[in-house]
Amino acid sequence: MRPVDRLFSQLVGHLSATVFGLCLAGTALGELTGLSESEMSEVEGAGIGVVLENFKFSHGTDQPDANGDRARIFRIGGIKSTDGRDVDITVNRFYVSGANSNYGENLTAVNLGRLINPWRVDVLDGNDIGIDDKAVLEFAAPAMVSATEGYDCMSSGATAGTGTCSSRPATADYIGERADIGMQMNVGIGADRSANINIHAKSAVIDGSYLRLWGGDDRNQMVAQFKLNFYSPELSIDVCAQDGSSCDSRIFMSDFVMELALGNELQPLFLDVDGGGNFVVDIAAIRPPSPGEIGSDGLRSSSNDEAWDFYESYYKNPEYRSNFSIGNFSVGSKDFGSARIQGVLVQHLSIRTKDLGQ
Structure with a gap:
């Protein structure tokens, strides 16, 4: 593996170890310390x-509510039809x-x-x-x-x-x-x-x-x-x-x-x-x-x-x-x-x- 690729892999591994350490911080007493160069060289990208x-998710609708306000929506604009009219694509709703x-x-x-x-x-x-x-x-x-x-x-x-x-x-x-x-x-x-x-x-x-x-x-x-x-x-x-x-x-x-x-x-x-x-x-x-x-x-x-x-x-x-x-x-x-x-x-x-x- 090239040195730049190995460094990138080590950095991701360092980040992963830090995130994992933060997750444990609520139950373990101790300080997080930085890794030395020699310690970082031993880290693999975990x-x-x-x-x-x-989990559940629902993106709103473009229909106005009782006050006449419209929810925030996802819209793609900047497109023209062949006869020069503006075209936009609106995602009114998305759910999981x-x-x-x-x-x-x-x-x-x-x-x-x-x-x-x-x-x-x-x-x-x-x-x-x-x-x-x-x-x-x-x-x-x-x-x-x-x-x-x-x-x-x-x-x-x-x-x-x-x-x-x-x-x-x-x-x-x-x-x-x-x-x-x-x-x-x-x-x-x-x-x-x-x-x-x-x-x-x-x-x-x-x-x-x-x-x-x-x-x-x-x-x-x-x-x-x-x-x-x-x-x-x-x-x-x-x-x-x-x-x-x-x-x-x-x-x-x-x-x-x-x-x-x-x-x-x-x-x-x-x-x-x-x-x-x-x-x-x-x-x-x-x-x-x-x-x-x-x-x-x-x-x-x-x-x-x-x-x-x-x-x-x-x-x-x-x-x-x-x-x-x-x-x-x-x-x-x-x-x-x-x-x-x-x-x-x-x-x-x-x-x-x-x-x-x-």
């Missing part, structure tokens, strides 16, 4: 774990609740993370995860566990030993770690504010998700590896009016699974900002083999060993692939059955934002 117990919230109407508490498997902010030794000689900053949800001790990611009645998710469903005696999540967005174009989009997910689980960041050498850009797992027994989308007076057909997706993988140690995700201030997300195309690197029969014995191992790891590793499935998809009263996409491998991706006002 990271920070976060658990939120009895425990089970059976009735789309956010009845907020209850939920636990986010477990003491034995918390949310984590950590500095990893890149050599342990295939990213050579780098310190890697990781933001991670609770990790997946073995199927002998975990819970089915979808079932609201799952018991231990039924799946690989650490987060437990709610029971009559326990509030669980699976949240009802939803938000209502309004898209205004000029004076027209009739367009509303509402999204609700019941008993959502994102175990196994993480974002890893490190500094790239070849392109001098920030590099990332992003894994997003999202499991919900019911995901719904509708375009109801803000006051609920009218609704178009609601889209229901039961047993919704998304396991999205973007970037990896062999083909990382690059993050950058171009000269115009626009955000750039790029996954470069995997390099083609040089002439003679891979034998005509495709076997390792007739190929360059390092090159063959590189492509074998890239194409065979399930962690590099994305999966999507829906148990049942319906729109209003029409049922379209199930859908599944398995083993998607992102060969190349390039996303660039653009200022539509220019």
Whole structure:
């Protein structure tokens, strides 16, 4: 590990030890003292774990109250329509609740993370995860566990030993770690504010998700590896009016699974900002083999060993692939059955934002 990366890891470890010491200060008598240079050299990046117990959250609404005042809201502006009208996107409501919230109407508490498997902010030794000689900053949800001790990611009645998710469903005696999540967005174009989009997910689980960041050498850009797992027994989308007076057909997706993988140690995700201030997300195309690197029969014995191992790891590793499935998809009263996409491998991706006002 490079000296600057080791120093960063040590500083995070020092911060973690200090935070832990502060947490114990209420019960232990003693003074906190700084670490010497030699003591700091022995500290490894231990990271920070976060658990939120009895948590619930509800962001307000843009509807005026009895006094005519509007709550504080989250709004995105500065956008123009093709005919020159101002466009703004307003998040009127966002909620995180425990089970059976009735789309956010009845907020209850939920636990986010477990003491034995918390949310984590950590500095990893890149050599342990295939990213050579780098310190890697990781933001991670609770990790997946073995199927002998975990819970089915979808079932609201799952018991231990039924799946690989650490987060437990709610029971009559326990509030669980699976949240009802939803938000209502309004898209205004000029004076027209009739367009509303509402999204609700019941008993959502994102175990196994993480974002890893490190500094790239070849392109001098920030590099990332992003894994997003999202499991919900019911995901719904509708375009109801803000006051609920009218609704178009609601889209229901039961047993919704998304396991999205973007970037990896062999083909990382690059993050950058171009000269115009626009955000750039790029996954470069995997390099083609040089002439003679891979034998005509495709076997390792007739190929360059390092090159063959590189492509074998890239194409065979399930962690590099994305999966999507829906148990049942319906729109209003029409049922379209199930859908599944398995083993998607992102060969190349390039996303660039653009200022539509220019």
